[in-house]
Amino acid sequence: MAQIKIENLTLSYQKNKQILKDLSLEINNGELLSILGPSGCGKTTMLRLISGLLPIQGGSIKVAGNDISKVPVYKRNFGMVFQSYALFPHMTIFQNVAFGLKRKKLSKEVISEKTLSILKTTGLIDLKDRMPSELSGGQQQRVSLARALAINPDVLLLDEPLSNLDAKLRIEMREEISRLQKKMKMTTIFVTHDQEECFAISDRVAVMNKGKIEQLDTPERIYQHPKTRFVAEFIGYDNFISKDWATEHGWSYNDTNSGKYLTIRPENIKVGTGNNTLKGKITARNFLGDCYQYIVETELGRMKVDTDNKDYQIGSELTLYFDKQSLIELENK
Amino acid sequence: MKSKIRFSSVIGFIVLLLLILPLMIVIITSFGSETAISFPIKGFTLNWYHNVFQQPDFVEGMKMSFIVAILAATIALLIGIPAVYALTHFQIHHKSWFQNIFLNPALIPEIVIGFALYQTLVISFGLPLFLSLLVGHCLLCLPYVIRLLTAGMMDFDNRIEEAAWMVGYNKIVTFFKVVIPNIKQSILAAFILSFITSFNNIPITLFMNGPSLNMLPTSILNYLENNYDPTVSAVSVILMLITAALMMIAEKYLGLNKLT
Amino acid sequence: MKRSTTLLLLPGLLIIIILLIYPALRMFIPTFTSGNSLFENYRLFFSSSNNLKVIYRTLMIAVATTLVTLGLGLPTAYWISRLNGNWRKLVSIIVLFPILTNAVVRNFAWIMILGKNGVINNFLMKIHLIDTPLTLLYTNLAIIIGAVYLFLPIMITSLVSSFSQLNSEIEEAAEVLGARPVVVFFKVILPQVSLGIFTGSILVFVGALTAYTTPQLLGGNKNMVLATLLQQQSITLGNWTSASVIAIVLTVIAVVTMFVLNKVSKMLDRRNNLEIKN
Numbered sequence: 001m002a003q004i005k006i007e008n009l010t011l012s013y014q015k016n017k018q019i020l021k022d023l024s025l026e027i028n029n030g031e032l033l034s035i036l037g038p039s040g041c042g043k044t045t046m047l048r049l050i051s052g053l054l055p056i057q058g059g060s061i062k063v064a065g066n067d068i069s070k071v072p073v074y075k076r077n078f079g080m081v082f083q084s085y086a087l088f089p090h091m092t093i094f095q096n097v098a099f100g101l102k103r104k105k106l107s108k109e110v111i112s113e114k115t116l117s118i119l120k121t122t123g124l125i126d127l128k129d130r131m132p133s134e135l136s137g138g139q140q141q142r143v144s145l146a147r148a149l150a151i152n153p154d155v156l157l158l159d160e161p162l163s164n165l166d167a168k169l170r171i172e173m174r175e176e177i178s179r180l181q182k183k184m185k186m187t188t189i190f191v192t193h194d195q196e197e198c199f200a201i202s203d204r205v206a207v208m209n210k211g212k213i214e215q216l217d218t219p220e221r222i223y224q225h226p227k228t229r230f231v232a233e234f235i236g237y238d239n240f241i242s243k244d245w246a247t248e249h250g251w252s253y254n255d256t257n258s259g260k261y262l263t264i265r266p267e268n269i270k271v272g273t274g275n276n277t278l279k280g281k282i283t284a285r286n287f288l289g290d291c292y293q294y295i296v297e298t299e300l301g302r303m304k305v306d307t308d309n310k311d312y313q314i315g316s317e318l319t320l321y322f323d324k325q326s327l328i329e330l331e332n333k
Numbered sequence: 334m335k336s337k338i339r340f341s342s343v344i345g346f347i348v349l350l351l352l353i354l355p356l357m358i359v360i361i362t363s364f365g366s367e368t369a370i371s372f373p374i375k376g377f378t379l380n381w382y383h384n385v386f387q388q389p390d391f392v393e394g395m396k397m398s399f400i401v402a403i404l405a406a407t408i409a410l411l412i413g414i415p416a417v418y419a420l421t422h423f424q425i426h427h428k429s430w431f432q433n434i435f436l437n438p439a440l441i442p443e444i445v446i447g448f449a450l451y452q453t454l455v456i457s458f459g460l461p462l463f464l465s466l467l468v469g470h471c472l473l474c475l476p477y478v479i480r481l482l483t484a485g486m487m488d489f490d491n492r493i494e495e496a497a498w499m500v501g502y503n504k505i506v507t508f509f510k511v512v513i514p515n516i517k518q519s520i521l522a523a524f525i526l527s528f529i530t531s532f533n534n535i536p537i538t539l540f541m542n543g544p545s546l547n548m549l550p551t552s553i554l555n556y557l558e559n560n561y562d563p564t565v566s567a568v569s570v571i572l573m574l575i576t577a578a579l580m581m582i583a584e585k586y587l588g589l590n591k592l593t
Numbered sequence: 594m595k596r597s598t599t600l601l602l603l604p605g606l607l608i609i610i611i612l613l614i615y616p617a618l619r620m621f622i623p624t625f626t627s628g629n630s631l632f633e634n635y636r637l638f639f640s641s642s643n644n645l646k647v648i649y650r651t652l653m654i655a656v657a658t659t660l661v662t663l664g665l666g667l668p669t670a671y672w673i674s675r676l677n678g679n680w681r682k683l684v685s686i687i688v689l690f691p692i693l694t695n696a697v698v699r700n701f702a703w704i705m706i707l708g709k710n711g712v713i714n715n716f717l718m719k720i721h722l723i724d725t726p727l728t729l730l731y732t733n734l735a736i737i738i739g740a741v742y743l744f745l746p747i748m749i750t751s752l753v754s755s756f757s758q759l760n761s762e763i764e765e766a767a768e769v770l771g772a773r774p775v776v777v778f779f780k781v782i783l784p785q786v787s788l789g790i791f792t793g794s795i796l797v798f799v800g801a802l803t804a805y806t807t808p809q810l811l812g813g814n815k816n817m818v819l820a821t822l823l824q825q826q827s828i829t830l831g832n833w834t835s836a837s838v839i840a841i842v843l844t845v846i847a848v849v850t851m852f853v854l855n856k857v858s859k860m861l862d863r864r865n866n867l868e869i870k871n
Contacts, residue, residue, distance in 0.1 A: 053765050073768045080769040086762035090784035099780075100770030144766075151770060345672035348665050349687050352746065355702035356691070358712060362705060370705055372712050412605045419601035431602065434609055441617065442803035442847055444820045445840040448827055452837075453616035468612050475605070533695040536805045539824060553697045557704075557810065569698040576693045580686065589685055592693075 002064035002154045002187055003029045009049060009059035011042075011211075019045050021211045023059070030185040032178070034198040037208035038234065043191045046208075047159050050189065052076050063154055074103075079148030079186075080157040083164065085140045087132040093143050094119070094128040100151035115150060121180070122146040138169045142176070149180065156181065156188040162197055174201050195235050199223065207231045227331050229261055237263045238304040241278075241322070243329075245300060251276045253327045261330045264322055266293060266306040272321035278303070282314050296320060356573065363566035370563055381567035390556065391568055394549035398532050401463075401548070405470035406527035410520060412471070413478035418512070421486040432479075439476035446472060447537035455541065466541040466548075473534060474527035481526065481591075485519025522591040525583050529576070624837045638838045644822075648842070650733060651802060651818040658740040658801040659794050662748040665741075666793065670752030671782070674759075688753075692746045700810040703739050704730060707811070731813030739807040744800050748793040755789020756782075791858030798854075799847045819843045 004027040012018040019042050027033045035043040048054040050061055052073030060069045068076055088096050098115040106114075119125045122142050132140055141161060148156060158177070162170045178201040181188050192198045198205055199219040206216045207230075215227045226232035229240065241262045246253060252275065253262055280298035287293075292310050296303045296318055303320060312318060358372055366376030385391050413435075419425070420432060438446065447469060454465040493515065497507040513520070538548045549572075557565055583592050628634045638644055673684050691699060706712045707729040714726040729735060759782065767781045768774075783790075801807075805820040812818065817825070819839055827836035 051765075051769055053768065073765075074771045074773050076769070077771065078769055080766065082762040082766055084760055084762050086760060086766040088763060088767070088781055088784075090787075099767065099772070103771035103776070147766070147770070157769075341668035341672040344665065344668035345684075348669040348745070348749075349684065351742070352687055352691055355699070355706060355742065356694070358705055359698065359702045369710070371710070372705060372715070412608060415601035416605040419598045423595065423598045425598060431606075435605060437609060438613060440848060440851070441613075442799075442820070442840075442843055444803060444805050444823055445617075445620075445844050446613065448823060448836060448840050449616040449620045450612070451827075452833065453619050454612070457619070468608075471608065472613050475609070529693050533693075535696060536803075536820070539805065540828065550695055550697050553695075553701075554806070554809070557697075557701065561704075565701055569695075569701060572695050572698050573690075576690060576695075580690065580693065584686075589682070589689060592689065 003027065004050070004155060004187060004189075005062040005065075006050070007060050007062070009046065009056070009061070011045060011049065011054070011057050019211055020049070023211070023213060025206060025213065025216070027187055027189060028203075030187055031203045032181050032188040032190060032201060034190045034192060034202040034205045035208055036192060036195060036198045036205050036234070038193055041208045042211040043193075043208050044159055047157050047189060047191050050155075051078055051080050051157050077151065077153055078155045078157055079151060079153030081141075081144045081148050081159065081161040083160040085132075085144040085164075087140055087143055087147075089132055092129050092131060093124060093135070096132065096143055097124075097128075097147045097150050100147065104151065118146050118150045121183075122149075122176075137165055138173060141165060141169075141173055145177065145180070149184065149186070154187070156186045158188065158190045158192075160192055161190075162192070162194070170197060177201060207234060209234075225328060226263070229263070229330050232263045232328070232330060237265055237328075239264050239266065239269065241300055241327075251322070252324050254324070254329055256329060257331055259330045262327045263330055264326050264328065266304040267291070268323065268326035269303065269305045270321040270323065271305075271307065271309070271312075271318060273319055274321065276322045276324065276327075278320045278322070280318055280320060282312055282316055282318055285310075285312070285314060294318070359566050359569045360573070362563050363570045365563050365566075368562055370561060370566065381563040382571075384564045385568045385571065388552075388556070388564065390547050390552040391549065394547040394552035395571075397547055398549040401467060401470055402528045402531040404467055405474050405531040406524050408467070408471050409474035409478045409527050410524060413475060413482055413523070414520070417479060417482040417486055418508070421483060422491070432483075435479045436476045438472040442536075443473065443534070444536035444539070447540040450537070451540035462541050462543055462546045466538065466546065469537040469541060470531040470534065473530055473537060477526045477530060478523045481519050481523040482516065485516040485522075489515050518587055518591065522583065522587050525579055526592060529579055532575070620837045621841060624834060624841055627834050634834055634838050638835070638842070647817050647819060647822050650816065651820075652846075654733065654736050654740060654808075654818060655798050655802040657737045658744060659798045661737070661741045662745045662797050663790065663794065665745060666748035666752050667783075667790075670749050670756050670789075671778075673749070673753050674756035688746045688749050691742070692750070696743060696804075696806040697810070699743055700739050700807050703735065703742060703811060707735050707738070730811065731815065733812070733816055735811040736808050736816060736818070739811040740801045740804060743804065743807055744797040747800065748797050751793035751796060752786065752789045755786040755792075759785055787861045788858055791854055791861070795851055795854045795858075799851055802847055802850070803843060819846075 006023065006025040009020050009023040010018065011020040023046065035046065037043045045054065049056055052068075052071065056069045060067050062068065088099065091099065094115060097119060098111055101111045101114055116125065116128075119128055122145060124139070124142055124146055127135060127139060127143075132143065135143065144161070161177070162173055165173060174197050180186070181201075190198065190202065202219055204216065205219050205222050206213045207222065208214065209230045215222060215231045222231065223235060226235060226237060232240075241264070243255070243260055243262060246262060278298050278300065280296035280303060282294050283297050284295040285292055286295075288306065291306045291308055294305045294307065294312060296305055298320070305318075305320060361374060362370050362372055363381055364377050364379070365371055365374030366378040366380075367374070416435060420428060425431060450465055450469050454460040454468065455462060489512070494507055494511055497511045498504065502510065533550060535550045535554065538551050542548050542551045553565060553568060580589065583589060624634050625631050628637075673681065673688070676684060704711070708714070709726045709730065711730070713729060714723075717723045718726065763785070764777055764781060767777045772780065803820055805824065808816065808818040808821050809824070812821065819842065823836050823839040823843065826832040826839060
């Protein structure tokens with residue numbers, strides 16, 4: 001378990017095509033840090049650089065103060081859980097989990113003892129003699145996690161580990177990951193494109209876009225105060241109001257930076273009159289389970305409004321009220 | 334990771350060289366001017382190519398090998414397509430049993446097939462040599478046809494066929510208008526592979542050629558027993574050109590991986 | 594079975610039954626009925642030390658060919674499976690071309706290389722490593738070399754398709770867990786391509802076992818194998834019963850090997866068949 005310091009990591013396949021741009025990041029000892037971003041943003045590439053599966057072109061990675069940039073992957077002592085689980089199909093569950101320990105010049109008894117112990121911790125002990133093909137997806141996922149943890153790695157790397165599971169298992173597994181991570185105080189990097197699962201278990205979240213980190217914060221801060229339009233859109237803010245327009249129309253809002261946009265969550269837009277309002281025409285109504293979402297066409301474009309009221313008619317006019325406290329100011333990006 | 338790749342790429346490169354070099358030597362010697370094959374060659378001549386066409390066995394053999402290969406591949410397809418259609422579309426008891434029968438010829442060594450056919454068809458039944466040979470080559474091609482077409486038919490979405498029935502095409506018209514066009518790549522691949530298998534065959538042909546029926550590979554084999562001159566190199570180059578032409582056709586219309 | 598189904602299957606079935614299975618039986622049955630006792634012909638065949646030598650040579654050549662093609666084929670196929678785009682295409686052509694080229698041509702090339710005045714002897718004499726030409730042609734070694742050349746592309750092709758199906762994350766998982774490249778290859782990659790190894794080995798072994806052209810051209814009259822012996826007994830000597838016995842022995846060895854290796858590889862396959870499940 002150790003602290004990781006990533007400095008000025010860059011990677012480009014061709015001269016002009018940068019995958020990672022001068023990326024720096026610090027992960028504290030025992031922390032679970034998520035890297036959140038859409039596919040192609042470079043998050044998996046970054047994880048592969050950290051793991052050593054990709055050679056480093058520029059920048060450095062330090063673990064507990066030691067530069068490991070030149071250390072080959074098989075000497076790094078990291079644990080990694082892959083998207084496809086990557087279990088060894090020709091080995092039993094026990095052999096899969098013991099594989100990493102066998103490289104460590106330990107006695108047979110110690111290997112067996114450690115393997116059994118981690119199998120118990122992860123609830124796999126009854127499956128130890130099965131082949132991977134005989135396991136369900138959730139069980140395979142557990143084995144993959146147990147195999148990574150068995151070598152007592154300095155760092156645990158998780159590459160979209162939940163994306164092949166169905167919704168219910170996904171929640172179960174992310175809680176399992178969180179439980180084990182806290183129990184073992186494991187420094188963990190968790191790569192995902194799913195904001196919900198990442199917010200649920202992370203200490204901090206780095207939102208990535210086009211090879212750069214757009215925002216690094218606690219889940220709460222990111223949810224309540226997205227810094228950039230990209231982050232806001234990625235975590236479900238749909239309504240954007242240009243600051244210039246708002247000023248022109250005498251809106252009141254917190255004006256602390258040179259950003260161009262304000263944003264607001266659909267559930268925070270109210271129907272009402274007075275200052276900070278905007279007129280629009282309802283074009284659609286969708287039932288979302290706990291509320292109704294109205295699509296309102298305004299002079300600023302389409303606004304999404306969530307409300308309990310189901311009586312607004314498609315085609316009718318609506319005056320939307322934007323509370324000053326709910327309006328979030330984005331940075332100029 | 335890297336050293337693994339490096340080791341295997343060194344071996345791989347050497348293996349590729351070993352695969353090409355012998356054929357290169359054949360090509361080079363075909364231009365040598367000395368009457369005995371020598372390598373490296375001393376002078377340059379195209380006489381040996383001329384000589385190939387002076388050998389009636391080679392010219393006749395080439396013609397016959399072409400005819401037999403085309404007929405055998407065509408007949409194997411005509412037999413194979415309906416069988417594969419039945420095997421992939423209908424519920425049949427003991428389906429695997431039938432499939433195994435059709436793949437049967439691949440199980441018996443070719444030289445044994447040749448010998449058995451010769452004994453029964455030629456000696457006992459007195460069937461003409463040509464016909465017996467054709468039978469042998471059809472049997473040779475059938476497993477290729479069955480294997481490639483089964484794969485092609487499996488890839489084909491049956492619902493497309495059902496859609497044609499729904500809009501009023503009967504099953505026979507549908508078969509020709511919808512099924513065949515959709516598996517035509519597999520048909521072409523099967524034809525090319527069958528053609529080349531028949532054209533190159535020796536073990537079966539061995540038993541059923543004679544003074545009246547010359548086939549190219551066995552003619553070369555016979556020629557080699559008595560002569561050792563660059564004519565063989567030259568005819569080998571011609572055979573390689575035929576192979577290359579077929580590969581180009583396959584590459585253009587199918588992609589080479591279809592042939593393996 | 595429906596009538597239409599029967600109609601579709603019938604031509605093929607008839608041809609195979611009448612023109613393959615029936616002739617095979619006609620060859621098979623007299624080997625038992627024509628002798629004084631049921632197994633007389635087989636007893637005679639196996640009591641000849643010469644025949645036993647031929648069987649031994651045939652098997653030895655087939656085994657050696659399989660092992661050498663495996664040894665050369667595994668690294669080559671692994672390398673090819675990692676190539677992309679145009680390189681991969683070029684290499685595939687180089688591998689495929691010999692498969693589709695006539696066996697006479699391919700063996701003829703080795704006559705020129707191994708012969709008394711062949712490429713190797715010429716070269717060795719030129720650099721004065723030897724004074725008199727080595728006897729390379731018309732030996733067991735020549736047959737093995739020819740057979741390796743003949744069947745290596747087939748081995749490579751079946752291994753490449755096996756290697757290409759590998760999930761590269763599994764290798765990476767092993768590396769992250771501390772396995773060096775060599776360990777990864779032997780403990781993680783090889784076991785996963787065992788099916789391809791078996792498929793390739795079956796093709797090569799049976800091919801080398803039953804090959805006629807290679808031993809005929811490169812082995813000469815002294816180094817007979819079952820296939821050339823069969824040809825000699827039937828066409829040259831007209832010894833039909835004896836030839837039939839050889840044909841049966843050859844077929845049985847081929848079929849039994851195929852059957853056993855197939856069973857083993859199916860067992861392995863069932864074990865290795867790992868899919869990502871939900």
